[in-house]
Every structure is written in structure tokens, then in C-alpha cells.
Amino acid sequence: MELGVSCFFHSLHDLTPFLLFAAIILSLTWVFLYLLRANLWCNCETCEAYLTLSWTKQFHNLSDWYAHLLKNSPTKTIHLHVLGNTITGNPDNVEYMLTTRFNNYPKGKPFSTILGDFLGLGIFNVDGDLWRFQRKMASLELDRFSIRSYAFEIVHFEIEQRLIPLLSSVSGSNHGVLDLQDVFRRFSFDTICRFSFGLDPRCLEMSLPMSDFAVAFDLASKLSAERAMSVSPLVWKIKRMMNLGNEKKMKEALKMINILAQEVIRQRRKMGFLNHKDLLSRFMRTVSDEKFLRDIVISFLLAGRDTVASALSSLFWLLAKHPEVGSSIRLEADKVLGPNQGPTCYKQLRELHYLQAAVYESMRLYPPIQFDSKFCQEDDVLPDGTFVKRGTRVTYHPYAMGRMEAIWGPDCLEFKPERWLRDGVFFPESPFKYPVFQAGYRVCLGKEMAILELKSVALSLFRRFQFQLATTYDTPRFSPGLTATLSGGLPVLVREIVTTTNHP
Numbered sequence: 001m002e003l004g005v006s007c008f009f010h011s012l013h014d015l016t017p018f019l020l021f022a023a024i025i026l027s028l029t030w031v032f033l034y035l036l037r038a039n040l041w042c043n044c045e046t047c048e049a050y051l052t053l054s055w056t057k058q059f060h061n062l063s064d065w066y067a068h069l070l071k072n073s074p075t076k077t078i079h080l081h082v083l084g085n086t087i088t089g090n091p092d093n094v095e096y097m098l099t100t101r102f103n104n105y106p107k108g109k110p111f112s113t114i115l116g117d118f119l120g121l122g123i124f125n126v127d128g129d130l131w132r133f134q135r136k137m138a139s140l141e142l143d144r145f146s147i148r149s150y151a152f153e154i155v156h157f158e159i160e161q162r163l164i165p166l167l168s169s170v171s172g173s174n175h176g177v178l179d180l181q182d183v184f185r186r187f188s189f190d191t192i193c194r195f196s197f198g199l200d201p202r203c204l205e206m207s208l209p210m211s212d213f214a215v216a217f218d219l220a221s222k223l224s225a226e227r228a229m230s231v232s233p234l235v236w237k238i239k240r241m242m243n244l245g246n247e248k249k250m251k252e253a254l255k256m257i258n259i260l261a262q263e264v265i266r267q268r269r270k271m272g273f274l275n276h277k278d279l280l281s282r283f284m285r286t287v288s289d290e291k292f293l294r295d296i297v298i299s300f301l302l303a304g305r306d307t308v309a310s311a312l313s314s315l316f317w318l319l320a321k322h323p324e325v326g327s328s329i330r331l332e333a334d335k336v337l338g339p340n341q342g343p344t345c346y347k348q349l350r351e352l353h354y355l356q357a358a359v360y361e362s363m364r365l366y367p368p369i370q371f372d373s374k375f376c377q378e379d380d381v382l383p384d385g386t387f388v389k390r391g392t393r394v395t396y397h398p399y400a401m402g403r404m405e406a407i408w409g410p411d412c413l414e415f416k417p418e419r420w421l422r423d424g425v426f427f428p429e430s431p432f433k434y435p436v437f438q439a440g441y442r443v444c445l446g447k448e449m450a451i452l453e454l455k456s457v458a459l460s461l462f463r464r465f466q467f468q469l470a471t472t473y474d475t476p477r478f479s480p481g482l483t484a485t486l487s488g489g490l491p492v493l494v495r496e497i498v499t500t501t502n503h504p
Contacts, residue, residue, distance in 0.1 A: 042081040060477045063370045067400035075384040085393045089401045092383040095432040097374055098440035108375025117254055118224045122299025141282045142445050150277045151449045152346040154194050159460045162204040163187055167465055171496040177470045181490040184312040189214050192304035196297050197264050198278035216256035223250045225481045261294045306483040307368040308453050313490050314366035317476060318415050320467045329355050329462050349455045357420035359454045367436045368483050370399035398435050407433055468493040
């Protein structure tokens with residue numbers, strides 16, 4: 001989601017000829033002013049590498065280049081002057097931004113403007129009183145035993161009734177390569193829709209249908225990310241005003257999302273919501289405004305669907321390359337739960353410490369959200385001595401932090417679940433050293449349910465199947481987006497290794 005001048009010309013290709021000239025004049029005028037303001041003539045080594053894309057000669061992913069730069073910075077902080085962006089991998093800076101001076105580093109208007117059409121006034125797109133109200137309300141609901149048990153029931157059903165039968169159907173096929181990332185996106189979409197809306201889109205059924213809602217949701221998410229790649233908000237705002245190109249597609253996708261969301265809310269009101277367990281019904285007991293309800297639930301869909309699918313894809317990539325870890329997961333489950341026995345409630349999953357370590361280690365190397373940005377409200381100085389001017393975008397980078405010897409030691413690039421264990425018991429690190437779920441006041445409220453989902457899928461599948469990667473590259477490559485997505489998917493060959501007869 002970085003900005004680049006080269007993106008400007010790409011953004012104009014879908015304008016109609018009638019309006020192209022006017023758009024070019026307006027946009028180029030702005031770009032000229034932007035160049036003057038942003039000092040894009042900066043010839044420092046970092047800015048030059050970014051503008052010329054010379055970093056691609058050594059790195060496949062932009063985040064790997066950032067990790068390289070941050071690792072070699074004495075303060076673990078760098079500056080991209082052409083973007084007006086200060087990027088840090090310093091845990092002290094992360095704690096300062098997310099806790100010590102939390103109020104000075106809000107999401108900011110630039111972020112909320114980009115995602116405003118998609119997320120509206122949902123919790124992930126607002127600051128201040130609106131954020132505090134939604135967080136308090138969500139915290140009260142998500143901390144309940146009943147909601148976690150409900151989530152466990154949904155995940156258990158999706159795994160046993162849809163995910164395992166699907167994988168069994170392709171198991172042993174010499175020519176059947178399955179895109180596991182696509183499967184996980186379907187799985188997480190079904191589960192989060194049922195959990196949030198009480199709606200079952202059935203994307204994971206054997207025929208692998210794709211609901212209109214899922215297609216529209218994916219498109220809106222993708223186009224929202226592309227907005228951030230424009231050289232300026234003015235480019236996409238002009239296209240939105242004229243209803244052209246990607247912004248026309250965005251409008252159509254949002255129309256579909258809004259129609260379906262409104263219909264779900266209408267049906268909930270018609271059927272009564274006091275006795276329903278889904279998140280929407282719980283919120284409707286407090287909130288009556290339908291637009292606000294829509295924004296809240298869409299935000300939770302984005303967080304609960306894309307991040308879980310991303311985390312599962314990276315986890316299975318690593319487990320496929322490290323079969324010894326999968327074997328250890330099976331041995332632990334047999335010892336704790338019993339051979340051919342699965343967990344009967346979410347509390348039992350907490351007893352699987354090695355599995356928890358494997359999940360955390362996977363996200364250390366491949367966090368679903370590779371970086372997160374805030375905007376400095378008033379001039380400030382970070383703990384490492386970095387001066388931050390008002391209005392500066394400040395980014396902390398979990399992906400880079402997971403690759404720093406200064407934080408994780410000389411074996412930081414190794415997939416090593418044991419680093420999270422002390423005498424066989426899982427031991428978490430500081431959230432400012434490991435900000436995968438953010439930290440401080442904005443720490444992820446759905447963290448425990450996300451871990452529940454990741455552990456449930458990993459446990460169930462690795463006790464039944466072996467996965468062989470069918471990719472053409474040795475290291476993951478990511479596509480631009482709001483969350484980390486494997487470019488080209490996660491193609492695998494599936495082999496069933498145990499029967500499913502006695503698994504609950």
C-alpha cells in the first residue's frame with residue numbers, strides 16, 4: 001500500500017477519452033504541486049531505490065527490502081522522504097506509539113478517507129469517541145464464554161462437515177492440485193459470516209461456489225488497497241466523482257455489499273434478535289442505526305476473514321516445508337487429547353502448547369498484517385531519538401521485526417516453534433516485540449478467537465493429511481493488499497494419512 005509516482009499513469013488508463021484530457025490536466029497539476037511539496041527529487045539511496053524499483057533486483061517482496069533496511073539501521077528506524085513516511089522496527093518506538101503517546105498517533109484522516117466507503121464508521125476506521133464506544137461494546141461481547149463457545153461450534157462444523165470432506169475428495173489425485181489459500185479464504189468467509197451475521201454463504205461446499213457477497217467483498221477490499229497506491233487521493237477521488245474505472249467497480253461492489261447487509265439486518269429484525277448468538281444480533285440489542293450496524297459488521301468481516309485466511313496460508317506453507325513440526329503437532333495431540341480424539345470445547349485447545357507455539361512462530365515470520373501506519377498529530381520525538389513532524393505517517397513493521405537478530409537472535413530466520421516454549425509450556429513475548437495483534441489500547445479484540453480458529457484447522461488437518469507444495473518458488477511472494485496474500489495462491493497436493501472415522 002505504498003505510494004509511488006509510477007502508479008499515477010497506471011491509474012489513468014481506464015478513463016473514457018471524453019474525460020481523459022481534463023483528468024490529466026487536473027491530476028498533472030496536482031502531481032507537480034505534490035512533487036514540490038514532497039521533495040521527490042530526494043536523491044538519498046533509499047528514496048532512489050524506491051523510485052527506480054532497483055530494490056527488486058535483490059528482493060521479491062517490498063517488505064523484505066524494508067526488513068533489510070531496518071535491520072541495518074542503528075536505530076531500527078528509516079525514512080522514505082518521498083512518501084513522507086517514517087518506518088520503524090524498534091520495539092520501544094512501537095510501545096511509545098501504541099501506548100505511551102497513543103493519542104498522538106491515531107489512525108488519522110488519510111487512512112479513514114481511503115477506507116471510508118468500504119468500512120464507513122466501523123471500529124477499524126475511526127478514532128476518538130466512536131472508536132472507544134465500539135471497542136467497549138465489542139469487548140463486552142467477545143469476552144463472553146457464550147460467544148467463544150459459539151465460535152468453536154461454527155469452526156468445528158466447517159472443519160468436519162465441509163473442509164475435511166473437500167480435502168478427502170482430492171486426496172491421492174496425482175493431477176489434482178488444490179489452491180489451499182482459496183480454500184482457506186472460503187472457509188474463513190463462511191465462518192466469519194456465520195459468526196458475524198448468522199449468514200451462511202456456503203462457499204466451502206464441495207462444488208466450491210462463490211457467493212455474490214464474497215465476490216463483492218473481495219473486490220471492495222482489493223480496490224480500497226489500490227486507492228492507497230495512487231500518488232494522491234485526488235486521483236481516485238476524481239474517478240469516484242466521475243464514476244469511472246476502478247471507482248465505478250468499487251461503487252458496484254459496495255452497492256452489492258450494502259444491499260445484502262441491509263437485507264440481513266432486516267431479516268434479523270423481522271425474526272427477532274434477542275435469542276440469536278451471532279455478533280450482529282448482539283450488537284442490535286444496543287445499536288438501532290442500520291448504517292452504523294452495517295459498518296461495524298463489515299469491519300469485523302474484514303478482520304476475521306482476510307487475516308485468518310492469510311495466517312492459515314502462511315502456516316500451512318511452513319508446515320509443508322517442515323514436516324517434522326507437523327509430526328510434533330500430531331504427537332502432542334495424541335498425548336493430550338488421546339489418539340483419534342479431537343477437542344470437544346475451545347478450552348481444550350489451550351492445553352496444546354506446541355501447537356500454539358507453531359501458530360505464533362508462523363505469524364512471527366509471516367504476519368497477516370505486515371505493517372500498520374498511524375499519523376502523528378503533533379511534533380514528537382520517538383524513544384530512539386527520531387524527530388517526527390506533525391502530519392508524518394509513522395509505520396511500525398511486524399514483518400521486518402520478525403526478521404531482526406537484535407530482537408529474536410541469530411536464528412531469527414528459522415521456523416522454530418521451540419523458541420516460544422519454556423519447559424514445554426507456551427510463553428508469550430512482549431506484544432511490542434511481537435505486534436502481530438497490535439498492542440496497547442488497540443490490541444486485537446478477536447485475538448483469542450483467531451487463535452482458536454488457526455489451532456483448530458491446523459490440528460484437524462495435520463492429523464489427517466500430508467501436504468506437498470506444488471509451487472515454483474522457494475520463498476513466499478505476496479500481492480499488494482490490506483492483508484498479506486500469497487501471489488499465485490498456495491497450490492498443494494493432498495495425501496490422506498489417517499481415517500476420519502473416530503474424529504468428532
